[in-house]
Structure formats: structure tokens, C-alpha cells
Amino acid sequence: MRSIVIVGYGMAGARLAEEISRRDPGNERVSVTVLGEEPHPAYNRVLLSGVVAGSMKVESITLHGPEWEDRVRIGVSATAIDRGARKVTLSDGSTISYDALVLATGSRAWLPPVAGLTDDSPSVVAFRTLGDCERILAGAAPGAPVAVLGGGLLGIEAARGLVGRGCQVTVVHPVGHLMERQLDPGGGAVLRRRLSALGVETLLDAKVMAYVPGDGLQLADGLVPADMVVVAAGVKPETSLAAAAGIRVDRGIVVDDCLRTSDPRVYSIGDCAQHPGTVSGLVQSAWDQAAVLADLLTGVNVAARYRGTPVVTRLKARDMDVAALGEVHVGIESEDAEVLCLSDPERGRYAKLVIRHNRVAGAILIGAPDAAATITQLYDADIPVPSDRLAVLLGRALPVMATVTPKPAELPAGAVVCRCNSVSKAQLVTAWRSGATSESELASATRATTGCGSCREAVCGIAEWLSATT
Amino acid sequence: MVLSENGVQPREFPTNRGGLCQKGWTSDQLLTTPSRLTSPLLHGKPVTWGTALDFVVDRIERIQRNYGRDGVAVFGGGGLTNEKAYALGKFARVVLRTSQIDYNGRFCMSSAAAAGNRAFGVDRGLPFPVMDLDDADMVLLVGANPAETMPPFMQHLRSGLIVVDPRRTATAEQATLHLQPALGTDLALALGILHAVVADGHLDQDYVKARTTGFDEMWRIVAAWWPERAERVTGIAATDQRAVARMLANARNAYVLTARGTEQHANGTNAVNAWINLALALGLPGRKGSGFGCLTGQGNGQGGREHGQKADQLPGYRKIDDPDARAYVAGVWGVDPQSIPGPGRSAYELLDSLGQPHGPRGLLVFGSNPVVSAPRAAHVTDRLKALDLLVVADFVPSETAQLADVVLPVTQWAEEEGTLTNLEGRVLHRRLALRPPPGVWTDLEVLHGLADRLGVDKGFPVSAEEVFDELALASAGGIADYSGVSYSRLRAGEALYWPVPEAGHPGTPRMFLDSFAFPDGRARFVAVEHTGPAERPDAEFPLWATTGRVLAHYQSGAQTRLVPDLLDATPESFVEVHPDTAGRAGVADGELATVSSRRGAVRARVKCVSSLRPDVVFLPFHFPGVNKVTNPALDPTSRMPEFKVCAVRLDPWEDS
Structure with missing residues (x-):
């Protein structure tokens, strides 16, 4: 039986182990060993912002129960790979052999080179691991000033969670608008206004000079007071183990559509992997990769290939609805794309839709949740955008479905008033003229109202209209 | 409803509140339809009953001689009365001694039933009276369109209503909130809403601790379905998923109800369990005024699935592979337990096997029209045509009857006595209102006639009441226990909800108030994962x-x-x-x-x-x-x- 060693017990490594186990429930095809550096079982990193916000308990985000103990080695990391001998050396000095090795080492938080901003400072916390999360919670005293360094997705989720815990939060962002990878300047401005309404201050184009523990972040033009700095300034793929073993590394560990590295016995998935079809850092890509790799490693589907994951960014934060996908930086003046845009900063709404060849090419949706849901589906399924573009852009906000109930006089004669019994207005009028002038007489004459009863009001309205006009 | 010279009139009754839809109002037209069958047909030609039954029996005997007992199969229906369903199951096991019996309810309630059994240890559509819905503040209706299928039922849904349906149906138009998920993604939607229940602090922890098991294992799957992820799969906004969680949690009384829209899938059982998980997380089932239920599809959709016309089942909702159940029912039937066949093929598998090398060569159909109602219908029609013997008992020339070697004209609703068990598990007595036309037999008379000719001259009475009394005895001690129900109690107007385990027992309008039907009394969270439809659109079928x-x-x-x-x-x-x-x-x-x-x-x-x-x-x-x-x-x-x-x-x- 082939032995598979997975280095990394995060979202990608844990998922791969599950996907393999689902394809090989009796462990008959392959044997799996997972190596986890952190001192606890795998947890759902995506839900960490929920832990910061207080909506999730730490125990609720654990991915695996005790049934995984025999396949997982916790608290050990891989220190070297001997590709010739097909062995991995571990931090406890032991070695483990493999037939196939999967690097799912993830990424680590990037600390900007700022004086005083070091990860051994007790009041500087990256936002990456469960341990980070626990430290953030320890420092998030109500009323405490906190600076969040980085106005990307993770920084904003952290800021929203912390302000919800009663901290005074300032987001310090080095670029001209928030979430600049996913939003255009208009969208960034609406998002900033929304954050401000929730109590989060934002400093843009901020140049951080130094961090002074006890005081705060020293900017070029002033001080941001902070008892704690949460750093969400970006991540770097964790590639050192691969690089030291001579495996080809660019930004990340380079993989092909089989998730294979430059060594055909070594694979890589998740944040540490670099595949041409993917922006790393998103769980959906890691999970899609895990499914493909499990197919390949177990031999269940040797034709499986990973071709990339379309990126949809979705902010997970209470009272904030932000979705972005595809090409977002196309301007409304573009000549080769259809671009619709609505900005309603006062109500925290921004909707932009980029259409090419009648398909969704990109979108930004802030404060338009149902439009976001619909447009994402159109994008993922690659199906034509409905011709009523405005309805698509605005979702339920546009009352296309809400029709004014017509007055009895205006109803066409053939209009069905009682659905349950297929009774039209004309039949009711005829019955009324034959002497059935009350609701109950109309009911016995036509059976209208005798099903679910929801047309009672309409039937009475017709009776009233007839008595008023005859 | 009541039948008189003036046609059909509604009757005040808790389920319909005196309402009828067009189907009810016009049901008397069916009694006088010119298409009515009034003579047995042999290869399309009218013949006497004697000729028809002799032919059927001769063919059955020949087929079973050549191909064994399982060479002849039986296909029943969820519209048959309890008495007919029971007699049909017994006829298959005792007279034909074939394992090959199933019914069209497999196409209707089977996922709901399987899920209810897994979660609660018992399957009763609504484990509470339908009237209880009147006092709910919020009802979540999943894949149901009662405004068209059962309009008078809408009178019970006057409160807050959330409808999950990919179409904007007449029911959805009356909803406070209508969610239109992508087809085949209901399960993911349930997981997303359940995630929101937990994440937003709505989990009823005391209830989960005291009355359920399996939460942790279930949660490990649900934890990965945060609403934004479920949104991408279902097309339902994360905000709306959270709103549903909140609306249900904030309601004083709330119900989750499912129907075919969420059940008729290749993962339908799991989908229903996902909705049950949601109801359990909110502490709804087994609490007076709240609960989980599923809406039955056919006239006797509930009773039809309890008395032995299912491939794997004996009367009283007993399992056919349970030795104790076999011994007990064999005792009632006066046969050797060994002689009762084991489980047979399920409905589609049975239809698919007809005329194939190992499949049945003869089929008796009662109260069903699989040419129209079975999936992959053209193939099913080919299988029916490949049979050596197709017998259809019906009162109209259905598409299936038109293929039959022998058509047996039987009674319809107003022309026979019998009981039906409605969606809330209440046993209803239907009186005979009209003498059947000359030449028409009841299904019980047909089974009696066939049994007699096949050498079983006892055990197939033609009186519905006699059959019911035997059914009640056969169900005693089973899950669906009717042993305390009698025609006299029903005629006296008693509202009897099963189980009614003894003569003086008042019945069980509300189940689970004290415990669920497992030895430990707890309901089960079932860990289910979204898998999606079996077939996906492509360039050719987009x-x-x-x-x-x-x-x-x-x-x-x-x-x-x-x-x-x-x-x-x-x-x-x-x-x-x-x-x-x-x-x-x-x-x-x-x-x-x-x-x-x-x-x-x-x-x-x-x-x-x-x-x-x-x-x-x-x-x-x-x-x-x-x-x-x-x-x-x-x-x-x-x-x-x-x-x-x-x-x-x-x-x-x-x-x-």
C-alpha cells in the first residue's frame, strides 16, 4: 500500500485527508499520515474572524474529532526532505518515508518592515492562527484603542469584530482605498463610509514610520493611539521546506494541473502552492485542489485535473455585505465591455456589473446581498445575463415583482380571482347580476373563496364595486 | 366532503376548514365520466369476470412454474385505502409468495419516511394535528406548494411564512420571505441556515443536550458551510440565510415542513435530515406548538406506507427482515414465518427489471399509472410491454391500463367503504355513498377472487371492516399501531391519531412530547453533506x-x-x-x-x-x-x- 505524507494540518491538509478518507473509507488503497505544526487539531481558519467577533467559540471551529488521532501527528513539523531516499525529517529528529508527499504548508503573515513592529512584541499580533486569535481576544478590552494594520479583507473582518467587542478601532491602510485588490475606488469609498457608520475609523495612504509600544503607530503625519496592533498586511506562501529540497519555487511552490511540483512524487496544495489558474489565499481553491488530488492519489479518478477556481471574494462580517468577483477595475466608459454602476453612499450601497459577451465578467456589490448571490451564480455557471440588466444589478431592491393590486373596475374580465376554483372576474360579475350579491351567495354560485380563502377580499371588492356602479 | 344529489358539498373538518378546491368540487364528475370502465377487458375486448380472472390465474401459474415465485410482481398505490394496501401486501406474500411488491409511494414519500425514521425512530408525516399550525408565528415550508396542491391547507398558514422553492409559486407569493435556490441545492441551504443558527447564537443548547444525540459529528460538516459559502452554491444571500435562522429562532412557535421539492432527489433522504437537523437545533420537534413535519402527497400517502405494500415492510410499519415481526405477522396470517418472502426490489428497480432475464414476467397493478408517473417513462413503458402478463385494476382507462392484457374495472372513492390515514396520522373513515355501477368490483373482491382461484380460500374477506380488524391486529405492537382503532370508534366520530395501542386508548395526536421513538428516547442529528444533483447541465443539455x-x-x-x-x-x-x-x-x-x-x-x-x-x-x-x-x-x-x-x-x- 502506498504511503502518503501530508505536511501541514491546516484547511488544505485536513481537507485532503478527509477527501482521501471519503474515497478510501477502509484505508485499503493508501495509508495517510498528516503532520501538524500547531499544538492542536486542525481548525477552520475561515471562522477565526467569527471567533474574534464572538459569534464562534473556539471548540466550534475544530475540524476533526478524536477519530483522526491515529493518522495525525500534532506538534511536529517537517524540517527537511530527502527526495532521493523519499524521507522527511521531523522536528523531533525522527524520519518518515513516503511514496507521495504533499506540501500543504500554507502561508505566514507578512510583517511590514516598520521599526518596533516585530512578532516578539507582546502587543503586536498577526491575524493568522488560532493562537493569534486568542492573543487578540486577550488584548481586546472594551474601550481599548486598537490599530488594524491593513485594510484588506482580513483586516476589515478583524476590525468589524473588534469594534463589536467595544474596542476603538482604526484601520491603517497604505493604499488610497480599502480592499484595492477586490474593489474599485468608488466601492472602496462606500465601504469606508459603511465602516465609519459602524464606528471604525480608516486612515488611507498611511505611511507607518514606527510602532511605539504603549503609544501606538507613528505615522508620517501623526500618531494612531493603540494598545494593540493587529497586523493583516498580507501573507507569504510558506515555501522554505520545498526550496531547501530543491523543488521549484516562484512566489509559491509551482504546481501543474495534477498539483505536482517539479518533483513528480511531491505535490502541493493550498496557500503555499502556485497554480496559474488561482490566486492563493482562498479556501475554495484549496478545497477544490484537495478533491482533485484525492482523486489522483487514491486512483479513484486518474483523469482528474485542477484547472483553477474562479475567485469570488465575500466579506464575512455582521452588518456589512460586500462581494467582489472577476474584473472590477473596468471603468464605466469602457468601450469593449458593458458596465453598469450605481453608487448610493448615503445608504451604504454600491453595485457595479461588468458584462462581456453577455456573461458576467466582474462585479462589486456592497449592501446588495441578493444581487450578489444572483450575480455570483451567473458568474460561476457562466450563463447569459438576463436582459433586464437593472433588475440583475439591484436584485430584490427593485420592486419589479411588486404589482399594485388593481381596482376591481380595472381588472380584465378574464382575470382569475379565485385560483383554487379557477373563477374569473367575468364569472363573478355574471353571478352577481343573477342575484348573488353577498360574499356567501357569490361563493355558492361560483365557489370562489371556498378553497384557501385568500381571495375573499378581492371577491368582496368586486361585490362592492358592482353595488356602487349598478 | 359530502355527496348528495346536488353534487359534492364541503364539510367542516379541521384539515380543510370547510374549504374545497376545484378538484374536490368537481370530484363527482368522475363518478359519471363516460370513460368509466364497467367490464373486464381481455386484450381490449369485454369479457366476463370469470373469464378475466381465469385467464389471469392461468398466466400467473404458468409464469411461476417457469420462473419461480418472484416471476410475478405487484405494484400498488398511495391512493389505495388502508384495507386495500394491507390486503395487497398480504396477497403478494401469502398467495403469490413473491418478494416483488412495491408501490408508487416510493416515488412520493419514501425520502421523508426514511429521514423521519433515522431522526425520530418513526415516520408520521405530521407528528401533531394540522390545527397546531394555526398558532405558529413562523412556518418554514420547503419544496411545497399547498396553494395549488392542497389550497384549503393554506388557511393554517396565516402567520409568518418562509417558502423555499426555485419557482415563485402561488404559495411563494403569500410568503413573508421567498428563497429561490438553484435546483438540487436545498441541502446546502439547510446547512448554511443551520450554520447561522449556531454562529448567531440561536442554538437551543438545553434541548440539544437533553433530547438529542449526534450534534458534534453533524456540526463538523455544518461548520464548513458558513452562509457565504452556502450562498455561492445555492444562490441564496447569506443575509437571507441569517434572516431565516433569526425568524425561526425568534418565533414563539415555529414549524419546519418539507415536501416533494426537497425530497425527490438522489440525496433526498439526506436533504430531509438536514432540515430536521435545523429543526432540532432550534428545539422544535416534540414541543407543543412547534415541530417538524412533511406534507403527504397522495390521498392515503400516510396509511399507504404503513401496511405492507412496500418491498421491505410488513403491516404496522414493521420491517420484513425483522424475525420477530415476521413471526408475529405470520401468526396473524396463519402461515409459516419461513414462507413469507424477504425484501424485494424498490419501485423503479422493479419496473426496470420487468421482462429482463432475472426480472418478473408478470405484473399486477393496483391504483397506479407508472407509464405516466415513473421516471424515464419511455423505458418503463418498454419494460411493461415486454411482460408476459400485465393486469391493471383501475376505474378509468389509464395509460398503463391501455397496455394491459387484462383490465379489471374497480370501484372509486364514493362507491366503497374504507379508511385513509391523513397527513397528520389521523385515521379517517370513508363511507360508502353510492352503489357502484353494475359490472364493477371492489379491489377487495378482486383479491378475494384471485386468491380463491389460486387455492387460498380463506383470509381475503370482501368486507372492508373485516379487513380493517385484521389489519389492526396485524399492526399491534408495530410502529404504526392501529390495534385500538375500530370502525365503531371511527363511525362515532372519534379523532384517532396512531399509535392507538389498545381499545380504550385515546390515540396520539402529538408524538415525541416526552421522548422520541428510540430506546434512549432521543432524536438523532444525522451528519449529512451536500452532494448536488446526479446530473449536471452541459453544452448539449444546458x-x-x-x-x-x-x-x-x-x-x-x-x-x-x-x-x-x-x-x-x-x-x-x-x-x-x-x-x-x-x-x-x-x-x-x-x-x-x-x-x-x-x-x-x-x-x-x-x-x-x-x-x-x-x-x-x-x-x-x-x-x-x-x-x-x-x-x-x-x-x-x-x-x-x-x-x-x-x-x-x-x-x-x-x-x-
């Missing part, structure tokens, strides 16, 4: 199709299509299409189109509906041919076919 009902018809339409008023209301097969989709397919509102899948095609008139999702078309299933397109992929637990989603294409109709 659209999703779903099926359902319209107000004017029920079931295969074999009966309602004979009622002039109902046929006027909905005269032919149609396909609902988004106007953009119609435009791209080159068809227009009111024109004929072909809807085709990998399995077959059907002609239907185009109805443009702008509220429909552009990737979905809808076909009502009451017309022949619609099920030629549907997918027979089966649920691994319930063996329910995937009626509610398949990949299709839409083309202009070309007369060839």
Missing part, C-alpha cells in the same frame, strides 16, 4: 428541469384529465420558461416546444414566466411524456428517483 403539480390536476392526471372543468383549466402539458431563455431557444409564449434530456423528449406549450430563474424550466407531471425526461438516479437509502432535477434542452417543436 438547462435544469424540475417537475411539479398544478391546481387543476393530481397525480398522473389519469382521473383529473377526464373532468371537463379541470381539463378546461389546464388542458395540456406546458413548460414554464424565463422569457430570455425562451428567446435564446427560439420559442415564444404560447408556441409548442420540445423539452429533451438524455433519456427522452416531451412536447409542451411554452409559458413565459419572468419570475423563473433563467437556468430552470418547469414541467407539470400530470401529462403523459413528462417523465420521459426525468432521471431515475436513486437515493441510496429511500430508493427515491431524482424527479426534481435533470439536465435538459429546449427546442422549437417540429412536426415530423
Whole structure:
């Protein structure tokens, strides 16, 4: 039986182990060993912002129960790979052999080179691991000033969670608008206004000079007071183990559509992997990769290939609805794309839709949740955008479905008033003229109202209209 | 309702509150339909009952001699009375001694039943009286359209209503919140809402601790379905998922109700369990004024699944592979337990096997029209044609009857006595209101006649009350225990909800108030994962199709299509299409189109509906041919076919 060693017990490594186990429930095809550096079982990193916000308990985000103990080695990391001998050396000095090795080492938080901003400072916390999360919670005293360094997705989720815990939060962002990878300047401005309404201050184009523990972040033009700095300034793929073993590394560990590295016995998935079809850092890509790799490693589907994951960014934060996908930086003046845009900063709404060849090419949706849901589906399924573009852009906000109930006089004669019994207005009028002038007489004459009863009001309205006009 | 010279009149009753829809009002027209069968037919020619039954018996004996007991199969229906369902199951096991019996309820309630058994240890559609719904503040209705299928029921849903349906149905129009998920993604939606229940602090922890097991294992799956992820799969905004969690949690009394829309899938059992998990997390089941339930589809959808016409079942909802159950029922039947066959094929598998090398060569059909109602209908029709003997007992010349070697004309609703068990588990007595036309027998008389000719002269009485008394005895000690129910109690007007384990027992209107039907008394969270539809659209078949009902018809339409008023209301097969989709397919509102899948095609008139999702078309299933397109992929637990989603294409109709 082939032995598979997975280095990394995060979202990608844990998922791969599950996907393999689902394809090989009796462990008959392959044997799996997972190596986890952190001192606890795998947890759902995506839900960490929920832990910061207080909506999730730490125990609720654990991915695996005790049934995984025999396949997982916790608290050990891989220190070297001997590709010739097909062995991995571990931090406890032991070695483990493999037939196939999967690097799912993830990424680590990037600390900007700022004086005083070091990860051994007790009041500087990256936002990456469960341990980070626990430290953030320890420092998030109500009323405490906190600076969040980085106005990307993770920084904003952290800021929203912390302000919800009663901290005074300032987001310090080095670029001209928030979430600049996913939003255009208009969208960034609406998002900033929304954050401000929730109590989060934002400093843009901020140049951080130094961090002074006890005081705060020293900017070029002033001080941001902070008892704690949460750093969400970006991540770097964790590639050192691969690089030291001579495996080809660019930004990340380079993989092909089989998730294979430059060594055909070594694979890589998740944040540490670099595949041409993917922006790393998103769980959906890691999970899609895990499914493909499990197919390949177990031999269940040797034709499986990973071709990339379309990126949809979705902010997970209470009272904030932000979705972005595809090409977002196309301007409304573009000549080769259809671009619709609505900005309603006062109500925290921004909707932009980029259409090419009648398909969704990109979108930004802030404060338009149902439009976001619909447009994402159109994008993922690659199906034509409905011709009523405005309805698509605005979702339920546009009352296309809400029709004014017509007055009895205006109803066409053939209009069905009682659905349950297929009774039209004309039949009711005829019955009324034959002497059935009350609701109950109309009911016995036509059976209208005798099903679910929801047309009672309409039937009475017709009776009233007839008595008023005859 | 009551039948008099003036036709049908509604009666004040808790379920319908004196209301009838057009199907009820016009049901007397069926009694006088010119298409009524009044003489047995042998190869299409009228013959005497003696000739017809002799022919059937001769063929049965010949087939069983050559191919063994299982060479002859039986196919029943969820519209049959309890007495008929019971007698049919007994006839199969005791007279034919075939394991090959199943019924069309497999296409209806089987996923709901399997899920209820897994979660609660028992399957009763509504484990509470329907009237309880009146006091709910919030009802979540999943894949149900009672405003068309059962309009008087809507009177019980006057409170807050959340509807999950890919179409904007008449029911959805009355909802406070309507969610239109992508086809086949209900399970993911349930997981997303359940995630929101936990994340937003709505979990009823005391209830989960005291009354359930399995939460942790279930949660490990649900934890990975945060609403934003479920949104991407379902198309339902994360905000709306959270709103549903909040609306249900904040309600003083709330219900979660499912129906075929969420159940008729190849993962239908898991989908229902996901909705049950949601109800359990909110602490609804087994609490007075709140709960979980599923809405039954056929006239006797509940009772029809309890008394032994299912492949794996004996009367009283007993399992056919349980030695104690076999011994007990054998005692009631006066046969050797060894002589009772084991489990047989499920409905589609049975139909699929007909005339095949190891499949049955003869089939007796009672109260069903599989030519119209089975998935992959063209194939099923071919299988029926391959039989050496097809016998159909019906009162109208259904599409299946038209293929039969022998057609046996039987009584219909007003012409016979019997009991039905309604959606809330209440046993209803239906009186005889009208003498049947000359030449027509009751199904019980047919079974009696066949049994007698096949050498079993006892045990198949023709009196419904006698059959019921035996059914009650056979069900004693089973899950669906009717032993305390009698015609005299029913005639006296008692409202009896099963279980009624002894003569003086008042019945059980509300189940689970103290405990669930497992030895430890706890309900089960079942860890279920979203898998999605068995078939996905591609370039050749780019659209999703779903099926359902319209107000004017029920079931295969074999009966309602004979009622002039109902046929006027909905005269032919149609396909609902988004106007953009119609435009791209080159068809227009009111024109004929072909809807085709990998399995077959059907002609239907185009109805443009702008509220429909552009990737979905809808076909009502009451017309022949619609099920030629549907997918027979089966649920691994319930063996329910995937009626509610398949990949299709839409083309202009070309007369060839």
C-alpha cells in the first residue's frame, strides 16, 4: 500500500485527508499520515474572524474529532526532505518515508518592515492562527484603542469584530482605498463610509514610520493611539521546506494541473502552492485542489485535473455585505465591455456589473446581498445575463415583482380571482347580476373563496364595486 | 366532503376548514365520466369476470412454474385505502409468495419516511394535528406548494411564512420571505441556515443536550458551510440565510415542513435530515406548538406506507427482515414465518427489471399509472410491454391500463367503504355513498377472487371492516399501531391519531412530547453533506428541469384529465420558461416546444414566466411524456428517483 505524507494540518491538509478518507473509507488503497505544526487539531481558519467577533467559540471551529488521532501527528513539523531516499525529517529528529508527499504548508503573515513592529512584541499580533486569535481576544478590552494594520479583507473582518467587542478601532491602510485588490475606488469609498457608520475609523495612504509600544503607530503625519496592533498586511506562501529540497519555487511552490511540483512524487496544495489558474489565499481553491488530488492519489479518478477556481471574494462580517468577483477595475466608459454602476453612499450601497459577451465578467456589490448571490451564480455557471440588466444589478431592491393590486373596475374580465376554483372576474360579475350579491351567495354560485380563502377580499371588492356602479 | 344529489358539498373538518378546491368540487364528475370502465377487458375486448380472472390465474401459474415465485410482481398505490394496501401486501406474500411488491409511494414519500425514521425512530408525516399550525408565528415550508396542491391547507398558514422553492409559486407569493435556490441545492441551504443558527447564537443548547444525540459529528460538516459559502452554491444571500435562522429562532412557535421539492432527489433522504437537523437545533420537534413535519402527497400517502405494500415492510410499519415481526405477522396470517418472502426490489428497480432475464414476467397493478408517473417513462413503458402478463385494476382507462392484457374495472372513492390515514396520522373513515355501477368490483373482491382461484380460500374477506380488524391486529405492537382503532370508534366520530395501542386508548395526536421513538428516547442529528444533483447541465443539455403539480390536476392526471372543468383549466402539458431563455431557444409564449434530456423528449406549450430563474424550466407531471425526461438516479437509502432535477434542452417543436 502506498504511503502518503501530508505536511501541514491546516484547511488544505485536513481537507485532503478527509477527501482521501471519503474515497478510501477502509484505508485499503493508501495509508495517510498528516503532520501538524500547531499544538492542536486542525481548525477552520475561515471562522477565526467569527471567533474574534464572538459569534464562534473556539471548540466550534475544530475540524476533526478524536477519530483522526491515529493518522495525525500534532506538534511536529517537517524540517527537511530527502527526495532521493523519499524521507522527511521531523522536528523531533525522527524520519518518515513516503511514496507521495504533499506540501500543504500554507502561508505566514507578512510583517511590514516598520521599526518596533516585530512578532516578539507582546502587543503586536498577526491575524493568522488560532493562537493569534486568542492573543487578540486577550488584548481586546472594551474601550481599548486598537490599530488594524491593513485594510484588506482580513483586516476589515478583524476590525468589524473588534469594534463589536467595544474596542476603538482604526484601520491603517497604505493604499488610497480599502480592499484595492477586490474593489474599485468608488466601492472602496462606500465601504469606508459603511465602516465609519459602524464606528471604525480608516486612515488611507498611511505611511507607518514606527510602532511605539504603549503609544501606538507613528505615522508620517501623526500618531494612531493603540494598545494593540493587529497586523493583516498580507501573507507569504510558506515555501522554505520545498526550496531547501530543491523543488521549484516562484512566489509559491509551482504546481501543474495534477498539483505536482517539479518533483513528480511531491505535490502541493493550498496557500503555499502556485497554480496559474488561482490566486492563493482562498479556501475554495484549496478545497477544490484537495478533491482533485484525492482523486489522483487514491486512483479513484486518474483523469482528474485542477484547472483553477474562479475567485469570488465575500466579506464575512455582521452588518456589512460586500462581494467582489472577476474584473472590477473596468471603468464605466469602457468601450469593449458593458458596465453598469450605481453608487448610493448615503445608504451604504454600491453595485457595479461588468458584462462581456453577455456573461458576467466582474462585479462589486456592497449592501446588495441578493444581487450578489444572483450575480455570483451567473458568474460561476457562466450563463447569459438576463436582459433586464437593472433588475440583475439591484436584485430584490427593485420592486419589479411588486404589482399594485388593481381596482376591481380595472381588472380584465378574464382575470382569475379565485385560483383554487379557477373563477374569473367575468364569472363573478355574471353571478352577481343573477342575484348573488353577498360574499356567501357569490361563493355558492361560483365557489370562489371556498378553497384557501385568500381571495375573499378581492371577491368582496368586486361585490362592492358592482353595488356602487349598478 | 359530502355527496348528495346536488353534487359534492364541503364539510367542516379541521384539515380543510370547510374549504374545497376545484378538484374536490368537481370530484363527482368522475363518478359519471363516460370513460368509466364497467367490464373486464381481455386484450381490449369485454369479457366476463370469470373469464378475466381465469385467464389471469392461468398466466400467473404458468409464469411461476417457469420462473419461480418472484416471476410475478405487484405494484400498488398511495391512493389505495388502508384495507386495500394491507390486503395487497398480504396477497403478494401469502398467495403469490413473491418478494416483488412495491408501490408508487416510493416515488412520493419514501425520502421523508426514511429521514423521519433515522431522526425520530418513526415516520408520521405530521407528528401533531394540522390545527397546531394555526398558532405558529413562523412556518418554514420547503419544496411545497399547498396553494395549488392542497389550497384549503393554506388557511393554517396565516402567520409568518418562509417558502423555499426555485419557482415563485402561488404559495411563494403569500410568503413573508421567498428563497429561490438553484435546483438540487436545498441541502446546502439547510446547512448554511443551520450554520447561522449556531454562529448567531440561536442554538437551543438545553434541548440539544437533553433530547438529542449526534450534534458534534453533524456540526463538523455544518461548520464548513458558513452562509457565504452556502450562498455561492445555492444562490441564496447569506443575509437571507441569517434572516431565516433569526425568524425561526425568534418565533414563539415555529414549524419546519418539507415536501416533494426537497425530497425527490438522489440525496433526498439526506436533504430531509438536514432540515430536521435545523429543526432540532432550534428545539422544535416534540414541543407543543412547534415541530417538524412533511406534507403527504397522495390521498392515503400516510396509511399507504404503513401496511405492507412496500418491498421491505410488513403491516404496522414493521420491517420484513425483522424475525420477530415476521413471526408475529405470520401468526396473524396463519402461515409459516419461513414462507413469507424477504425484501424485494424498490419501485423503479422493479419496473426496470420487468421482462429482463432475472426480472418478473408478470405484473399486477393496483391504483397506479407508472407509464405516466415513473421516471424515464419511455423505458418503463418498454419494460411493461415486454411482460408476459400485465393486469391493471383501475376505474378509468389509464395509460398503463391501455397496455394491459387484462383490465379489471374497480370501484372509486364514493362507491366503497374504507379508511385513509391523513397527513397528520389521523385515521379517517370513508363511507360508502353510492352503489357502484353494475359490472364493477371492489379491489377487495378482486383479491378475494384471485386468491380463491389460486387455492387460498380463506383470509381475503370482501368486507372492508373485516379487513380493517385484521389489519389492526396485524399492526399491534408495530410502529404504526392501529390495534385500538375500530370502525365503531371511527363511525362515532372519534379523532384517532396512531399509535392507538389498545381499545380504550385515546390515540396520539402529538408524538415525541416526552421522548422520541428510540430506546434512549432521543432524536438523532444525522451528519449529512451536500452532494448536488446526479446530473449536471452541459453544452448539449444546458438547462435544469424540475417537475411539479398544478391546481387543476393530481397525480398522473389519469382521473383529473377526464373532468371537463379541470381539463378546461389546464388542458395540456406546458413548460414554464424565463422569457430570455425562451428567446435564446427560439420559442415564444404560447408556441409548442420540445423539452429533451438524455433519456427522452416531451412536447409542451411554452409559458413565459419572468419570475423563473433563467437556468430552470418547469414541467407539470400530470401529462403523459413528462417523465420521459426525468432521471431515475436513486437515493441510496429511500430508493427515491431524482424527479426534481435533470439536465435538459429546449427546442422549437417540429412536426415530423
